[in-house]
Amino acid sequence: MSNLARSAVSLAASAVAALTFGLASTSASAVDFDGYFRTGPGLTAKDAARACYNLGISGGHYRLGNECDFYGEFGLAQTGTTEGVAWKAKVMFNEYNGGTDVGTSASSFEQMYVEGKGFDIAPGTNFWIGKRFYGRKDVHILDTFFVRMDGVGAGADQIDIGGAKLGVAYFGSDTGAGFGDAGNGLAKNPGSRFNIDVTDIPLNAGGALRITGTFTQGRFDDPIPVPTPVPNTHVGVGTSGFGLSLQHTQDIAAIGGGNTLWLQYAQGSAGLDGNFGTMTAESSVKKWRLVESLGWQVGELGGQAVALFGQHDQDVINGTAKYTEVSIGGRGSYALTKNFKLVAELGYMQKKPDGSETQKLTKFTFAPTLSAGPGFWSRPELRLYVTTAKWNDAANAASGLGGLTGLGNGKTSGTSFGAQAEIWF
Amino acid sequence: MHMIQEPIGRRLLLTKWLCGVLLACSAAATYAGESRSWQLHEFTRIELVAREAGAEPNQHPANLSPDALREQLARVRFVARDGRQPLFAADELAELVGTLSQALERAGPGDDVLLLSSARREGGVLGSPKAVTARLFVQGGALQLIVHDTRFEFFDTYRGTRNPPRFIYGSRSSASAVVLEAADTTSRRADWLSIANAAAVPAPVAKPVEPAAAPSKAPEKSDDIERRLETLKRLRDKNLISEDEYQQKRKELLQLL
Numbered sequence: 001m002s003n004l005a006r007s008a009v010s011l012a013a014s015a016v017a018a019l020t021f022g023l024a025s026t027s028a029s030a031v032d033f034d035g036y037f038r039t040g041p042g043l044t045a046k047d048a049a050r051a052c053y054n055l056g057i058s059g060g061h062y063r064l065g066n067e068c069d070f071y072g073e074f075g076l077a078q079t080g081t082t083e084g085v086a087w088k089a090k091v092m093f094n095e096y097n098g099g100t101d102v103g104t105s106a107s108s109f110e111q112m113y114v115e116g117k118g119f120d121i122a123p124g125t126n127f128w129i130g131k132r133f134y135g136r137k138d139v140h141i142l143d144t145f146f147v148r149m150d151g152v153g154a155g156a157d158q159i160d161i162g163g164a165k166l167g168v169a170y171f172g173s174d175t176g177a178g179f180g181d182a183g184n185g186l187a188k189n190p191g192s193r194f195n196i197d198v199t200d201i202p203l204n205a206g207g208a209l210r211i212t213g214t215f216t217q218g219r220f221d222d223p224i225p226v227p228t229p230v231p232n233t234h235v236g237v238g239t240s241g242f243g244l245s246l247q248h249t250q251d252i253a254a255i256g257g258g259n260t261l262w263l264q265y266a267q268g269s270a271g272l273d274g275n276f277g278t279m280t281a282e283s284s285v286k287k288w289r290l291v292e293s294l295g296w297q298v299g300e301l302g303g304q305a306v307a308l309f310g311q312h313d314q315d316v317i318n319g320t321a322k323y324t325e326v327s328i329g330g331r332g333s334y335a336l337t338k339n340f341k342l343v344a345e346l347g348y349m350q351k352k353p354d355g356s357e358t359q360k361l362t363k364f365t366f367a368p369t370l371s372a373g374p375g376f377w378s379r380p381e382l383r384l385y386v387t388t389a390k391w392n393d394a395a396n397a398a399s400g401l402g403g404l405t406g407l408g409n410g411k412t413s414g415t416s417f418g419a420q421a422e423i424w425f
Numbered sequence: 426m427h428m429i430q431e432p433i434g435r436r437l438l439l440t441k442w443l444c445g446v447l448l449a450c451s452a453a454a455t456y457a458g459e460s461r462s463w464q465l466h467e468f469t470r471i472e473l474v475a476r477e478a479g480a481e482p483n484q485h486p487a488n489l490s491p492d493a494l495r496e497q498l499a500r501v502r503f504v505a506r507d508g509r510q511p512l513f514a515a516d517e518l519a520e521l522v523g524t525l526s527q528a529l530e531r532a533g534p535g536d537d538v539l540l541l542s543s544a545r546r547e548g549g550v551l552g553s554p555k556a557v558t559a560r561l562f563v564q565g566g567a568l569q570l571i572v573h574d575t576r577f578e579f580f581d582t583y584r585g586t587r588n589p590p591r592f593i594y595g596s597r598s599s600a601s602a603v604v605l606e607a608a609d610t611t612s613r614r615a616d617w618l619s620i621a622n623a624a625a626v627p628a629p630v631a632k633p634v635e636p637a638a639a640p641s642k643a644p645e646k647s648d649d650i651e652r653r654l655e656t657l658k659r660l661r662d663k664n665l666i667s668e669d670e671y672q673q674k675r676k677e678l679l680q681l682l
Contacts, residue, residue, distance in 0.1 A: 032466055033550050036584075079467060081524075084460035088467075118460060137587045249588060258588065295586060372553070373578075377585035380551070424584045425551045 032079065035092070035425055037072030042418030044407070049100065051405035051414050053363045053389035055349045055398075057325040058272060058289060059308040060144030062347030064331055065365035065385030065418065067143075070097040070105050085118040090132070110150075117158065129154040134169065135197055135212065135274065137247065137260070139293045139306050141331045141345060146262050146291055147212055147245055149195050149274045157197070167197040173219070189279040190219040191238060191269065206251035214243035216269045218279040236280035236317060241270030243277075256302075257295035264289050272310075280317050287312040289325070295376075302376025305330030314354070323353040329363075335374030343367040343383065357394035361404070364388055380423035388415045461531075463524045468543035468554055468579075468590075471524050473536045476562065477597050479677055482534035487563040489529050491522040497568070497607075497620045498522070503575045504604040512557060512575060512605070517544050529563060537562045539594045546576065553580040560595040567611070567621040571595025572603045598677060653678055 042050035052068040054061035075092030092111035097104070113130025117123075134149040155169025173190035194215045201209040218238015243266035250259040264272040267286040271277035277287075289310030296303055307328045314322040329347025336342060345365045352358040367385040371378045390413045396403040405414055462472040476483055498521075501512040513521070521542060528538045538561040543554040556577040562569050572595050579590035595601060595616060603616040611619040654675065661671040 030466075077467070079464055081460065081463045081465070086462070086464035088464075117464075118462070140585050258586070372548075373581075375581065377581040379553075379581055379584070423551065424581075425553065 032077040033075070033425075034077070035072065035074040036423065037074075037095075038067060038420060038422040039070060039072070040418055040420035042068065042416055042420075044405070044414060044416045045409075048407050048409075050416055050418065051407055052416070053361060053387070053391070053404065053414065055351050055359055055361050055391075055395060055404075057308075057327060057349060057351050058144075058287075058310055058312070059291065059306075059325065059327040059349075060139075060142035061349075062141060062329050062331075062345055062363050062365075063143040064141065064343065064345040065367055065383075065387035065416065065420070066363060066389075067420070068099065070095070070100065073110060075111065081118070084120075084123070085116050087114070087116045089114045092133075122156075122159075124158065124160050125156050126158040127156050135167070135195075137210075139260075139291070139304065141304050141329070141347075142306060142327070145273060146264070147210075147247060147274050149193075149197070149212075149214075151193065151275065153193075155195075161198070164201040165199045167195070167199070169195045169197070171195070189236075189238060191276055191279055192217050192219060193270075193276055195274055197274075203248065204250075206253070208249050210245075210247040210249070212243075212245040212247070212274045214241070214245075214266065214270045214274045216241035216243075216276055216279075218269050220279075238279055239269045239281060239283045241266065241268030241277060241281070241283065243267070243270035243272060243274060245272070245274055252296075256297035259295075260291075260293045262289070262291040264291070278315065278318055281315050282317055285313045285315050297376055300335040300374060301332065302335075303330055303332035304376070321353040321355065323351055325352075326350045333369070333376045338374050339370055339372070341369045341371055341374065341381075343369045351395075351398070353398075356398075357392075359392065359395040359398050361389060361391040361395055379425075380421060382419070382421050384419050386415065386417050389413065463528065465520060465524065466543065468541060468556060469520075470541050471521070471528050472539050473528055473532050474539055476535055476537045477560075479674075480537075480597055481564060483532065483536065483562040483564055484566070485529065485532035485534050485536055485563060487529045487532070487568075489526050489563070489568060491526045494522040494525055494568075495519065497610075498570075500607040500609070501570065501618060501620075502606055503572070504606070505575070509606070510575075512572070513542070514544055514546065517542060525561070529561070529568075532562075541592050541594075543580075553578065555580070556592065558592050558594050560597075565619065567619045569613075569617065569619055570605070571597065571601075571614075571617045572605060573601040573616070575603055598673065 044051040050068055052061070052066050054066070071094065073092055073094040075090060077088060077090040079086070079088045081087070090111055090113060091109065093107055093109045095105040095107055097106065109131065111132045113128055113132040115126055115128035117126040119127065131152040132150065134151070134153070135147050136145050136150070137147040138145040149169065149171070151171035153169050153171035155167060157165065157167030157169070159166040171193040196213040198211045199208070201211070203209045217240045220238045243264070245262060245264040248261045252258050265286070265288040266272045266277060268281055268283035269277055269279045272287060272289055287310065289308060291306065291308045293304065293306045308326065310325045312320070312323055312325070314320065327347065327349045329345065331343065331345035333341045333343045344367070346363070348362045350358055350360045365385050365387040367383040369381050369383040371381045391404050392412060396410065396412060402408045403410060462470060464470045495518050498513055498518055499511065499515065502509045503512050521540070525538065525540070532538060540559045540561060541556055543556040545552040546555050556574060556579060557572065558574040558577060559570055559572045573593050577592070582588070583590045600614050601616045605612070605616060605618050607618055607620070611621065613619050657671060657674055657678070660666045661668065
């Protein structure tokens with residue numbers, strides 16, 4: 001069955017389920033429906049696909065008016081308590097095309113799991129098995145999850161350990177949420193991952209610490225180097241890895257928001273975000289990053305800002321040089337009326353590989369926006385945007401023949417226009 | 426209260442020991458039949474918690490039929506910016522009352538019931554869920570309903586930041602900004618209704634008194650309260666308690682009138 005056909009079947013099945021179970025109802029048998037999508041047309045230059053502007057560092061990209069992909073996720077869940085056990089079963093599929101809204105997109109089940117809490121042997125512990133999003137914490141304006149233990153696994157969490165909560169989980173070889181063509185394009189490099197996640201550690205008034213440990217082991221051994229990864233084949237030798245993430249969240253009532261600070265370290269096949277990293281990276285290859293993110297809503301003025309600095313060792317096996325990365329930027333919104341906001345986003349990114357010139361990118365977007373409410377987080381939003389970006393030759397050179405935008409015109413600046421809807425529900 | 430049969434009890438002891446060693450399971454383990462929390466949706470749940478410190482013992486367990494609960498709670502309205510609105514939607518109540526009834530029947534004198542009820546109250550499935558947060562208990566032969574939030578808009582911020590929302594429930598000692606009203610009820614405070622017609626009959630089941638957050642006391646007479654107020658004033662005048670402590674306790678005593 002083609003991806004298109006599969007997508008159609010998935011959507012139809014969900015629609016039928018939605019109608020059958022009465023999603024708008026709150027009755028006990030109602031299925032919870034949640035999701036997210038963004039969509040809309042964009043334009044950069046004559047006779048070219050629209051361009052987006054990104055350096056490809058670990059901190060993601062400044063996303064407002066800078067999303068060239070097509071993405072939506074749609075979940076159905078049933079929650080209920082029977083004989084003291086609170087059960088939840090959830091499925092979620094996505095539709096994705098990394099290059100364009102036009103044409104076909106691929107469908108993939110991102111989540112399919114069951115969890116239960118209230119079992120007689122451990123009533124305070126939540127047990128789960130399946131494929132799922134897990135432990136996610138992001139900076140929205142970067143479209144990046146700085147903790148993201150997603151995968152296929154099994155675990156137990158919400159274990160009370162004296163005021164804090166403990167979670168333990170094992171994940172199999174899935175390397176992520178299965179974006180793209182349902183994982184068919186991923187190299188089949190099996191691995192095991194074990195996570196220990198301690199959350200809600202009371203540290204100070206309004207503040208909590210989270211400690212996430214990651215242990216990984218690639219379970220493949222094919223020492224024959226393969227220059228270009230071939231789907232469904234092993235590539236190289238699986239390595240071990242270790243990661244540690246410290247996350248501090250702080251409520252700041254005075255600004256109607258809060259702060260999140262991460263200090264993250266990983267080596268070998270572990271990722272900074274608590275997931276798998278590069279499965280063939282030598283175990284001695286280290287990386288770390290410090291990320292600071294602030295959110296606020298003071299009257300009509302809301303926003304989110306972020307600053308990131310990171311350093312990555314040279315990875316001989318995978319041919320990447322040692323480099324440092326920097327990202328600093330923010331998005332602000334000002335509500336002129338209940339339903340009309342002016343939104344702007346400014347971001348600067350740089351990447352400095354050892355022995356090479358520093359790659360730099362500055363991007364600015366202005367977006368008059370219609371919204372359900374005046375708040376920064378109010379959705380849905382209908383936005384018109386203009387995005388302008390400037391970068392240097394080093395950034396073009398590092399991106400290959402097409403340059404940073406992929407347009408291959410050798411330019412070091414660009415402007416894009418478009419309209420976009422974004423909704424979560 | 427479920428009495429655990431001996432063989433099951435032994436097995437549970439063993440499994441709890443294994444659980445404690447292998448999984449660090451909660452020390453507050455109880456048999457599955459004794460649920461104190463009912464999760465109805467991701468952000469809809471009913472749970473039993475220790476009653477607020479200093480509060481009088483509740484008249485729990487209590488038998489309140491789901492139909493009576495539904496009838497009474499359906500009358501509760503709150504003052505919104507654009508007029509008065511029902512606190513609960515009809516289908517929302519239909520889902521809640523069975524579990525609420527069960528919780529009140531399972532509660533002990535030392536328990537309050539916390540209610541978190543989220544629903545897409547407008548906009549169909551694309552509308553953001555908004556929450557009602559409330560504390561319920563039976564006292565003076567009436568169901569007491571204290572509401573902290575009527576339409577808490579938590580979802581967008583939660584979805585944008587991934588920070589778990591913090592829900593605050595009604596409290597005997599501090600009033601929220603909510604203004605409630607309902608026919609055939611007594612308003613003890615703007616955010617607190619006493620619903621006598623909900624047929625708050627003590628449940629016929631025998632249930633041992635659970636440890637309370639404060640020593641059990643007989644229902645207060647006005648003379649007793651007057652005497653306690655005088656004592657309280659004397660303690661403050663002698664600087665044996667602070668002004669804040671005096672005001673807090675005074676408020677609690679006055680609520681008993």
